[in-house]
Amino acid sequence: GDSVTQMEGPVTLSEEAFLTINCTYTATGYPSLFWYVQYPGEGLQLLLKATKADDKGSNKGFEATYRKETTSFHLEKGSVQVSDSAVYFCALSDSTTGTALIFGKGTTLSVSS
Amino acid sequence: DSGVTQTPKHLITATGQRVTLRCSPRSGDLSVYWYQQSLDQGLQFLIQYYNGEERAKGNILERFSAQQFPDLHSELNLSSLELGDSALYFCASSPRGRRDSSYEQYFGPGTRLTVT
Numbered sequence A: 001g002d003s004v005t006q007m008e009g010p011v012t013l014s015e016e017a018f019l020t021i022n023c024t025y026t027a028t029g030y031p032s033l034f035w036y037v038q039y040p041g042e043g044l045q046l047l048l049k050a051t052k053a054d055d056k057g058s059n060k061g062f063e064a065t066y067r068k069e070t071t072s073f074h075l076e077k078g079s080v081q082v083s084d085s086a087v088y089f090c091a092l093s094d095s096t097t098g099t100a101l102i103f104g105k106g107t108t109l110s111v112s113s
Numbered sequence B: 001d002s003g004v005t006q007t008p009k010h011l012i013t014a015t016g017q018r019v020t021l022r023c024s025p026r027s028g029d030l031s032v033y034w035y036q037q038s039l040d041q042g043l044q045f046l047i048q049y050y051n052g053e054e055r056a057k058g059n060i061l062e063r064f065s066a067q068q069f070p071d072l073h074s075e076l077n078l079s080s081l082e083l084g085d086s087a088l089y090f091c092a093s094s095p096r097g098r099r100d101s102s103y104e105q106y107f108g109p110g111t112r113l114t115v116t
Helices: none
Strands: A003-006 A011-014 A019-021 A023-026 A033-038 A044-050 A056-059 A062-065 A075-077 A086-093 A101-103 A107-112 B005-007 B010-013 B019-024 B031-038 B042-050 B053-057 B064-068 B074-078 B087-094 B111-115
Touching: A003 A086, A003 A101, A011 A019, A019 A107, A023 A033, A023 A086, A033 A062, A044 A062, A101 B042, B005 B087, B010 B019, B019 B087, B019 B111, B031 B074, B042 B064, B042 B074, B074 B087
Parallel strands: A011 A107, B010 B111
Antiparallel strands: A003 A023, A019 A075, A033 A044, A033 A086, A044 A056, A056 A062, A062 A075, A086 A101, A086 A107, B005 B019, B019 B074, B031 B042, B031 B087, B042 B053, B064 B074, B087 B111
């Protein structure tokens, strides 16, 4: 079945550092891809999405490009802030159900000032 | 605020008991999804309802069931609870069903269930 693999955390960075969180997927067909963020004690919030190959999703300085050839959707940010500390989840739309999301295990990001 | 509400926020109960979790989707969203987040399994899809009907099933145990009511709110029923059922249960809603749907889901704040 479809699956998502993302880099193990935690990732610890200093403020203004460059961030990359790797995400690769296995899927039948052409899923939509998402990054969700979960702040402590809160639910998941959609950070960005891409629905077809070569699409770039972006939001709040974060970017990710849908790469079909490498089945990847890596999350990047040029300069992280302390407020970016959270758990980041890569997800895809399940080809079996068509709509349910399949999530990676999550990557914890900790940014210090 | 995603517009999705869940009650209760916390629930503590004993093994063997039955609980009901409630979810109200965003205004106008027809689809409701239930997910379980646990330390060992991560985030897993349980079940989806669309406009009152079951649409898709994931890794949902037979002891668990759900329904969606005519006002579109949904309830997840968990019975014969075991220690391993302790987890965060999230509800999400989606505009899927409208012409411009893009599989985007909006999550509620979750219900933390502790089984003792």
